[in-house]
Amino acid sequence: MTRGPARRGAALLSAGLVFALLPMGRAAARDAGTPPSPQPASTARTVTLVTGDTVTVTDLPGGKKTVTVERPRGATGAVRTQVVGGAVSVVPDEALPYLRAGTLDRRLFDVSALIRQGLSDRKTGETPLIVGYGKGARAVTPSGATRTRSLTSIGAAAVDADKGRTFWRSWTRQGGIEHVWLDARVEADMAESNAQIGTRAAWDAGLTGDGVTVAVLDTGVDTTHPDLAGRVSRSKSFIDGEEVADRNGHGTHVTSTVGGSGAASDGTERGVAPGATLAVGKVLSDQGAGSESQIIAGMEWAARDVRARIVSMSLGSTEASDGTDPMAEAVDTLSEETGALFVVAAGNTGAPSSIGSPGAADSALTVGAVDSSDRAAYFTSAGPRHGDNALKPDLAAPGVDIRAARSQLAPGTGYYTSMSGTSMATPHVAGVAALLAEQHPDWTGARLKDALMSTSEQLDASVYQLGAGRVSVPDAVGARVTATGSADLGFHRWPHDADRPVTKTVTYSNSSDTTVELSLAVRGAPAGVATLADTALTVPAHGTAATTVTGDGSKAPVGETSGQIVASAGGAPVAHTAFGLVKEAERYSLTVHVKDRAGAATAAGLVVQRLAAGTDPYPASVGDSGTLALRLAPGTYSLTSFLDVRGGHGADSLGLGFLAAPEITLDRDRAITLDGSRLREVEADVDRRTETRQLLMEYDRSGGGSDLFGAVQVPLTYDSVFAAPTPKVTEGSFEYRTVWRLGKPLLEVRGYGRRSCSPAAH
Numbered sequence: 151m152t153r154g155p156a157r158r159g160a161a162l163l164s165a166g167l168v169f170a171l172l173p174m175g176r177a178a179a180r181d182a183g184t185p186p187s188p189q190p191a192s193t194a195r196t197v198t199l200v201t202g203d204t205v206t207v208t209d210l211p212g213g214k215k216t217v218t219v220e221r222p223r224g225a226t227g228a229v230r231t232q233v234v235g236g237a238v239s240v241v242p243d244e245a246l247p248y249l250r251a252g253t254l255d256r257r258l259f260d261v262s263a264l265i266r267q268g269l270s271d272r273k274t275g276e277t278p279l280i281v282g283y284g285k286g287a288r289a290v291t292p293s294g295a296t297r298t299r300s301l302t303s304i305g306a307a308a309v310d311a312d313k314g315r316t317f318w319r320s321w322t323r324q325g326g327i328e329h330v331w332l333d334a335r336v337e338a339d340m341a342e343s344n345a346q347i348g349t350r351a352a353w354d355a356g357l358t359g360d361g362v363t364v365a366v367l368d369t370g371v372d373t374t375h376p377d378l379a380g381r382v383s384r385s386k387s388f389i390d391g392e393e394v395a396d397r398n399g400h401g402t403h404v405t406s407t408v409g410g411s412g413a414a415s416d417g418t419e420r421g422v423a424p425g426a427t428l429a430v431g432k433v434l435s436d437q438g439a440g441s442e443s444q445i446i447a448g449m450e451w452a453a454r455d456v457r458a459r460i461v462s463m464s465l466g467s468t469e470a471s472d473g474t475d476p477m478a479e480a481v482d483t484l485s486e487e488t489g490a491l492f493v494v495a496a497g498n499t500g501a502p503s504s505i506g507s508p509g510a511a512d513s514a515l516t517v518g519a520v521d522s523s524d525r526a527a528y529f530t531s532a533g534p535r536h537g538d539n540a541l542k543p544d545l546a547a548p549g550v551d552i553r554a555a556r557s558q559l560a561p562g563t564g565y566y567t568s569m570s571g572t573s574m575a576t577p578h579v580a581g582v583a584a585l586l587a588e589q590h591p592d593w594t595g596a597r598l599k600d601a602l603m604s605t606s607e608q609l610d611a612s613v614y615q616l617g618a619g620r621v622s623v624p625d626a627v628g629a630r631v632t633a634t635g636s637a638d639l640g641f642h643r644w645p646h647d648a649d650r651p652v653t654k655t656v657t658y659s660n661s662s663d664t665t666v667e668l669s670l671a672v673r674g675a676p677a678g679v680a681t682l683a684d685t686a687l688t689v690p691a692h693g694t695a696a697t698t699v700t701g702d703g704s705k706a707p708v709g710e711t712s713g714q715i716v717a718s719a720g721g722a723p724v725a726h727t728a729f730g731l732v733k734e735a736e737r738y739s740l741t742v743h744v745k746d747r748a749g750a751a752t753a754a755g756l757v758v759q760r761l762a763a764g765t766d767p768y769p770a771s772v773g774d775s776g777t778l779a780l781r782l783a784p785g786t787y788s789l790t791s792f793l794d795v796r797g798g799h800g801a802d803s804l805g806l807g808f809l810a811a812p813e814i815t816l817d818r819d820r821a822i823t824l825d826g827s828r829l830r831e832v833e834a835d836v837d838r839r840t841e842t843r844q845l846l847m848e849y850d851r852s853g854g855g856s857d858l859f860g861a862v863q864v865p866l867t868y869d870s871v872f873a874a875p876t877p878k879v880t881e882g883s884f885e886y887r888t889v890w891r892l893g894k895p896l897l898e899v900r901g902y903g904r905r906s907c908s909p910a911a912h
Contacts, residue, residue: 159263165564166349167887177837183627184822187876190427194206194207194208194216195208195265195270195272195501196270196271196272197261197265197269197270198233198277198313198314199242199258199259199261199262199757200245200258200277200311200317200318200330200648201222201225201242201244201245201315201318201370202222202225202313202314202315202318203219203220203221203222203225203240203242203816204219204220204222204271204850205217205238205240205261206218206219206220207238207261207262207265210576210898211486212585215233215236215238217233217240217784218239219229219231219239219555219568219863220316220349221242221863222315222389223315223316223808224315224866225242225244226635226865227242227243227244227865228242228792228806228862228863228865229241229242229243229862230242230243230246230647230836230861230862231859231860231861231862231863232767232858232859232860232861233535233759233817233857233859234766234767234856234857234858235644235857236262237260237262237263237831238261238262239256239259239260239261239589240259240261240372241259241260242552244318244322245259246755248322248330248801249769250755250769250771251349252328252329253328253329253330254330255329255330255331255332255399257331257332257371258277258279258330258331258332258557259684264549265542265873269482271313275312275313275503275604276310276311276312276313277310277311277313277332277886277907278294278298278308278309278310278798279295279309279310279311279317279330279331279332280294280307280308280309280329280330280331280332281307281309281321281327281329281330281331281681282327282328282329282330282331282845283307283326283327283437283438283439284326284424284593286385288326288437288594289437289438289639290324291307291309292309292311292317292320292321292324292327292685293316293317293319293320293324294311294312294315294316294317294319294320295309295310295311295312295317295320295352296309296310296311296316296877297561297865298715298769300423300482304669304732314870315361319634320674320879322854327346334362335542338410338784339702341456341602341845343522343547343548343552343578344420344422344784345513345546346522346524346548346620347422347547347578347620347621347622347623347902348423348541348622348624348625349581349582349585349623351364351623351624351627351628352582352585352623352624352627352863353594355627355750357585357588357589357627358423358424358425358426358517358546358550358585358588359409359422359423359424359426359427359581359584359585359587359588360583361423361425361427361541361588361591362426362427362459362460362583362587362588363388363426363427363428363429363456363457363459363460364408364409364423364426364427364428364429364458364459364460364461364462364580364581364583365384365428365429365430365431365451365452365453365456365458365460365461365462366401366404366405366429366430366431366464366577366580367430367431367433367445367448367449367452367461367462367463367465368396368400368401368404368405368430368431368433368434368464368465369396369397369398369399369400369401369402369430369434369435369436369438369555370385370387370392370393370394370395370396370397370401370402370432370436371385371394371395371396371401371405371428371430372395372396372402372430372432372555372557372558372559372560373385373395373403374558375406375410375414375555375556375557375558376411376413376414376565376566377406377410377411377412377413377414377415377419377420377421377555378402378405378406378410378411378434378555379411379413381409381410381411381428381847382428382429382430383427383428383429384429384430384456385429385430385431385432386430386431386432386442386448386451387431387432388431388432388433388445388447388448388451389432389433389434389435389440389444390433392432392435392436393432394430394432395474395534395559396432396436396559396560396562397436397557397559398434398435398436398437398438398560399556399557399560399561399562399567399591400434400438400464400569400573401430401432401434401557402554402556402560403539403552403554403555403556403557403567403569403574403575404462404464404573404574405428405430405555405577406419406421406554406555406578407421407422407552407554407574407577407578407581408421408426408428408462408577408581408584409421409422409423409425409426409428409553409581409584410555410766412424412425413605413606414555414565414566415565416608417808418671419553419554419555419566421554421577421579421581421583422578422582422583422584422590422623423581423584423585425588426581426796427586427590428456429456429458429729431448431451431452432448432872433445433447433448433465434465436765440465441527442476442477442495443506444479445463445465445477445688446476446480447692449461449463449477449480449481449484449508449622450480450484452490452492453484453485453487453488454484454488457488457490457834458490459489459490459491459583459584459585459587459595460491460583460587460595460598460689461490461491461492461493462492462493462565462576462577462580462582463492463493463494463495463508463578463798463904464495464571464572464573464574464576464577465494465573466494466495466496466497466506466507466508466509467506467507468497468499468502469506469507470491470503470505470506470510470536470537471505471506471507471508471509471510471535471536472510472535472536472537472538473507473510473511473512473535473538473540473560473599475507475510477507477508477511478507478508478510478511478512478514479511480508481494481508481511481513481514482511482513484514484664485511485513485514485595485596488591489595489596490595491515491578491583491594491595491598491599492508492511492513492514492515492516492595492754493514493515493579493580493583493594494508494509494511494514494515494576495509495516495517495571495573495575495576496509496515496516496517496518496519496530496531496532496542496543496572497509497572497574498529498530498531498571498572498573499531499533500528500529500530500531500532501531501532501534502533502534502614503532503533503534503535504532504541505531505532505533505536505542505543506531506646506834507673509531509542509543510535510536510542511773512540513595513596513599514912515544515545515579515583515599515602515603516543516545516577516617516618517543517544517545517546517547517572517575517576517578517579517617518530518531518532518543518545518546518549518572518615519546519547519548519549519550519570519571519572519574519575520546520548520549520550520575520609520616520620521548521550522524522548522550523551524607524609524620525548525556525611525627526611526615526616526749527550527570527572528551528830529570529571530541530543530546530572530575530615530616531571531572532612532614532615533614533615534614534641534710534730534732538616538641539641539732540638540641541613541614541636541637541638541728541729541730542614542617543615543616543617543619544599544603544605544617544618544635544636545579545603545606545616545618545619545620546609546616546617546619546620546621546622547574547575547576547578547579547582547620547621547684548574548578549570549571549572549573549574549575549576549578549621550570551568551569551570552568552569552570552574553566553567553568553569554566554567554569554574557596565844569877572595576760577884578621578671579602579621582602582621582623582626583598583602584629585623585626586598586601586602586626586627589627589730590661591614597632599635600625600630600632600633600634600635601626601629602621602635603617603618603619603635603636603728604618604629604632604633604634604725604726604879605622605626605632605725606618606619606621606622606625606726607619607621607622607625608618608714608726612710612712612730613636613712613713613728613729614712614730614732614792615688617636617728618635618636618727618728619726619728629661629724629725629897630660630661630662630666630719630724631659631660631661631662631717631719631724631725632658632659632661632691632725633657633715633717633725633726633727634655634656634657634658635726635728636727636729636730636733637654637656637715637727637728637729638652638654638729638730639654639679639680639699639700639701639729639730639731640701640731640732641650641731641732641734642703642706642731642732642884643732643734644734644735644736644737645736646704646733649704651700651701651703652701652703652731653699653700653701654696654698654699654700654701654729655696655697655698655717656696656697656698656699656727657694657695657696657703658689658695658696658717658725659689659693659694660689660690660691660692660693660694660695661692662691662692663692663811664691664693665688665689665690666688666689666719666724667687667688667689667719668686668687668688668689668695668717668719668724668731669685669686669717669718669719669841670682670684670685670686670715670716670717670718671685671715671716671718672699672714672715672716673714673716673726674712674713674714675706675711675712675713675717675729675903675908676705676706676711677705678702678705679701679702679705679706679711679713680699680700680701680702680713680715680729681699681700681702682697682699683697683698683699683700684697684700685731698714699727699729700904701729701731702732702882703733706731706733707733708733708734708735708736709727709732709733709735710730710731710732711730711731711732712728712729712730712731713716713728713729713730713731714726714727714728714729714799715729715873715900716725736783736784736819737781737782737783738781738782738784738816738819738820739779739781739782739812739819739820740779740781740787740816740819740820740821740822741777741779741820741822742756742772742778742779742780742789742820742821742822743776743777743821743822743823744772744775744776744777744778744791744793744809744823744824744825744826745823745824745825745826746793746795746796746826746827747795747796747805747807747826747829747872748796748827749806749825749826749827750776750801750828751771751774751775751776751777752772752774752776753771753773753774753776754771754772754776754787754791754809754824755769755770755771755772755791755792756770756771756778756790756791757769757770757789757790757858757860758770758771758780758781758787758788758789758858759780759787759789759790759849759851759856760783760786760787760856761785761786761787761788761813761853761854761855761856761881761882762784762785762786762854762855762856763854763855763856764855765856767858782888783816784814784817785816785854786813786814786815786816786853786854786859786881787816788810788812788814788851789810789811789814789822789824790809790812790849790851790860791806791808791809791810791827792806792807792808792847792862793806793808793809794806794807795807795823795829795870795872797868797869797870797872798831798869798870798872799869799870802865803869803872804868804869804870805831805868805869805871805872806847806862806864806870806871806872807826807829807871807872807873807874808847808871808873808886809824809826809829809874810824810849810873810874810884810886811824811876812851812876812879812884813880813884814880824874825874826874827872828874829872829874830872830873830874830875831870831871831872831890832871832872832873834888834890836847836892838894839894839895840892840893840894840895841892841893841894841895842866842890842891842892843891843892843893844863844889844890844891845863845864845866845868845871845888845889845890845891846861846862846863846864846887846888846889846890847861847862847864847871847873847886847888847889848860848861848862848886848887848888848889849861849884849885849886849887850883850884850885851882851883851884852882852884853879853881853882853883854882871888873886873888910911
């Protein structure tokens with residue numbers, strides 16, 4: 151349907167939103183003879199996006215809003231605006247390929263959140279970003295940005311990007327930067343994180359890691375730093391053409407967290423195990439990148455040649471791993487062969503099922519990050535493990551703005567710097583493992599792992615997010631009884647017909663000289679999910695006792711269920727075993743086929759909206775095959791797509807089509823087709839000569855507690871717009887609008903007077 155501006159305004163006001171998109175500034179979108187509309191007495195808040203687009207949001211009485219977008223000079227693509235629950239997001243077409251590839255942070259286009267974070271143009275002229283560099287890329291600072299700190303824990307840097315178009319052009323044209331995220335900062339320091347995990351309890355007991363070798367595989371080390379002078383016994387570079395010296399900064403930071411002396415701070419910033427023997431393998435270059443073969447060679451050196459009891463690896467793949475790739479396999483093989491404990495970062499993607507390699511290895515002690523309040527860090531990668539839904543990560547430690555030694559060979563000033571990441575959490579755990587290994591020189595890496603997990607501080611978080619808990623030094627070094635760290639009770643796939651109970655063994659080890667009587671109980675899970683074969687055990691002095699736990703998926707709610715098996719002696723908890731199972735909710739397949747105007751399969755971007763409260767729409771990409779299989783919970787769904795198509799005015803004509811399946815009832819496996827051959831051109835029919843100043847395609851879909859507004863500002867280089875008819879919806883409402891802003895031509899040429907030449911002269 152075609153609606154004029156007056157009708158459009160009324161429709162949007164009734165939905166609580168007035169939306170305006172301006173192609174090149176407000177003046178460009180207004181007819182010369184049209185007086186400006188009266189503005190509400192409200193304060194407009196303007197945010198310039200990383201693309202250079204300027205978005206202004208004004209709250210009006212009655213919960214209404216106006217949203218205007220001004221395109222930067224030289225921008226040619228469409229602009230897509232979405233409003234869900236009053237939250238405004240604006241995405242220019244130029245950003246879509248990077249968002250779909252996962253290289254650009256969607257939070258950079260969440261206008262409402264940017265305003266809440268104090269990033270309006272009135273408050274700051276810069277946008278804080280974290281830029282991640284590609285493998286082997288030089289860590290250059292893009293034009294239009296100023297580097298504020300290196301974040302080598304994630305192969306990145308924090309930059310302040312000037313608000314405008316310069317940074318965007320530099321990033322998209324020059325390459326080298328693989329990821330761009332929104333940055334947010336908090337403050338802490340190394341002294342605080344030692345207090346958080348209770349390290350002084352071990353120091354007061356005389357434990358410093360003495361006699362224990364910890365190998366750190368990273369970007370090398372600055373051995374001239376006062377905190378590390380004389381602390382590194384062996385080192386080796388696995389990077390061709392580079393010495394062990396750390397010109398990146400990441401390796402020095404994590405090495406000092408493990409065992410720095412704190413000499414440059416009078417001991418305040420000492421590492422967790424200041425008496426441990428340190429070995430450093432440089433497996434990452436000065437740009438923070440290394441190959442899998444270089445990393446595996448470093449692992450072999452650390453475990454076989456150095457014979458390190460602890461190997462700390464604050465590194466990992468950006469792709470989720472199922473634990474069967476070469477790096478994960480190397481961890482498992484070397485752990486069994488040498489008895490070393492590999493302590494590995496979980497990763498910094500902040501998403502479920504995103505733990506990479508080698509942290510996904512079964513035998514790795516995989517470490518997530520918490521802040522100073524023991525809350526999960528926003529960036530910490532979570533489980534379950536990709537592919538098989540196994541229980542990961544294993545443990546957590548402080549990892550937010552950790553203060554530790556700064557390599558004097560890297561950019562910056564001062565002896566210390568703060569970094570964030572699971573890379574920072576990992577050396578905390580490696581250091582605690584060294585303290586425990588000093589206390590128990592005969593323990594294998596597997597037993598150290600179990601001990602650290604089973605004596606951790608239990609947190610109010612899922613085991614699939616933070617493992618067994620936050621590492622606790624007093625509990626680890628003071629324990630008489632330790633237990634199996636975790637029991638994975640399996641993945642139970644819908645429709646659960648073939649589900650079988652899963653039974654695992656839990657073993658308790660007593661390192662004391664006296665027998666310990668244990669009472670066992672399941673905590674944190676619904677009744678019947680985890681059943682113990684025994685509720686009481688006797689563990690002999692310097693001996694073990696075992697029981698079994700059986701997981702029953704039929705007793706679990708859908709989703710992830712986790713809890714703890716708590717062992718108590720004399721009424722006080724002494725050890726715990728984390729357990730978890732994943733029960734898949736009811737799921738059906740929705741196969742989506744997309745065709746262009748000629749009826750051929752085509753790639754497309756979709757918005758998938760479930761008509762239910764508390765569920766946000768999300769984007770999905772259809773590849774060149776034109777087919778996408780979605781596995782979705784039952785319910786009512788709406789699919790929409792703005793599709794680039796051939797225009798209606800010749801071979802070079804550009805068009806944009808709107809396709810929708812606004813009401814799909816998914817109660818079984820289904821297939822639908824968004825058929826571009828059904829598109830019909832939409833045109834404005836007016837009684838005078840005009841030119842298009844602005845062209846918008848908009849839709850509203852609401853129902854079941856979900857409310858979505860979507861819009862695209864169509865570039866003026868497109869001469870055709872299309873929409874396909876849809877059946878009337880029965881749940882909620884659905885409306886599509888094409889909106890033109892037309893004006894008199896800015897230039898008209900008319901002829902006057904007599905013709906001065908005859909037709910024959912031509």
